Amino acid sequence: MSISSDNLELSGHLHLPFHNPTKTAIIIVGGRGCNADETKYNLYAKFFRKYGIAVLAYQKRGTGNSTGNCDLATVKDLATDLSNVKSFLVTHNEGFEKIGVLGISAGGWTMAKAEQNANFDFMISIVGPSTSVKDQQIQSATFGADFYQLQPTAKEKLIEYTNLMFDAKPTKKGFESMENLLASSEEEGWRQLLESTDIPKTETEIKNLWVRRHNFDPKNVLKSYANPFLGIYGERDWIVPQKENIELLKEYFKDNFENLTTVNAYNAEHGMEMESKWIDLGQNQWYWHFYRISPEVRIAIVDFLDKYKLIK
Structure with missing residues (x-):
């Protein structure tokens, strides 16, 4: 599929669930860099479709089959693209009633910038900074x-x-x-x-x-955001440190705290990966913890979607 945005064409895929579809859709926004994101076999799409949620994964401008220049793109440019992707879903014949966004790392700034115009029904930030x-x-x-x-x-x-x-x-x-x-x-x-x-x-x-x-501070956007927000951070992440970012979110949402959910994923790094190491269970019992993506990410997302009735 192709979406027009700012005299450009954004390439991507809209993944629709096979069973028990809801009227909820999520847009996936990647992080920093100009590598082309995988949209056809997007792993988040595979995950969300199990819960009846449609997923739109697209390649940012100037990457993959999307036109434009990624090397000169600004956060405003990427936010404009995201807003136009949301508009595409608003008018789609599937009749989506709730449209949210999942931003990964620097994608958290992009979705916050886009929120100034897009009015997302919910936001999920995976290691997305709440700082400038x-x-x-x-x-x-x-x-x-x-x-x-x-x-x-x-x-x-x-x-x-x-x-x-x-x-x-x-x-x-x-x-x-x-x-x-x-x-x-x-x-x-x-x-x-x-x-x-x-x-x-x-x-x-x-x-x-x-x-x-891409210089941007999401403070004012997040302080005024009145819909459900999920922020997931890694306990061992030094790129977007969890303590500082979670504290800021709590400050921003102090007057709307019921819509904020934060998760500090145990032992996880910036990519939500967990290190391989021996775990001491006590009484001379140990087990080897293999390197893997933290299961807390998916658990937290499902709990969040269920809490706000975004899945059946």
Whole structure:
């Protein structure tokens, strides 16, 4: 299927349930990056269809079969696309009565930005930041440095560089200040905490860094959101740390707390994966916990959908 948006065409698939269909639909919004998401064999679609929910998975602009330029897209661009995808479902002949969105990681910012116009009936955020982009990047640098046990000087340089990603001027001087810090980044071990789109190749590229094109704070949107919201975070996630993000959500929803559900998935990392390790049951009994995706994610989603009568 193809959806028109902002003079572009978005490619994707609408997955309809075979049995016991509801009038509920969910749009899947991927995270950061320009890799083409799998839409035909989307795993979330397979999961939700079991509960009678239709799923629309699409490829963001400039990826896969969608037209446009992902490398220059802004959070406003992606939010516009998401709003148009929602409009497509509103007028669909299936007659959907509840249309929600599931945002993954940076997709959480996209869905919050889109909510300014889209009016989603519910939102599900899987490791989606409730902080601003800058706050998330600083938190990620701070917690990531500790996770990888970087030296204090390396941690300081990483945080300084992260601030320059937002503040450096697109001039020769600004570019050199970033280059000087990067010179020792591999040796000191902090280059691995950066994305390729965090590193400008020229001074003019500074203004087009990913964080600048997507700089957004979801605070006001989330504070005013009056529909059900589920936020799922990983206990071991240093990219979007659970404690800080859950506390913010509770603050944002303090006057609408009955619509907020938060989950801190045991032992899960940013991709909701759980590490392999021996588990001590006591009395000299142990078992090996295999690497896998946290089961809490699916359990929490089903409980959430059932609580608000979005599934039968």
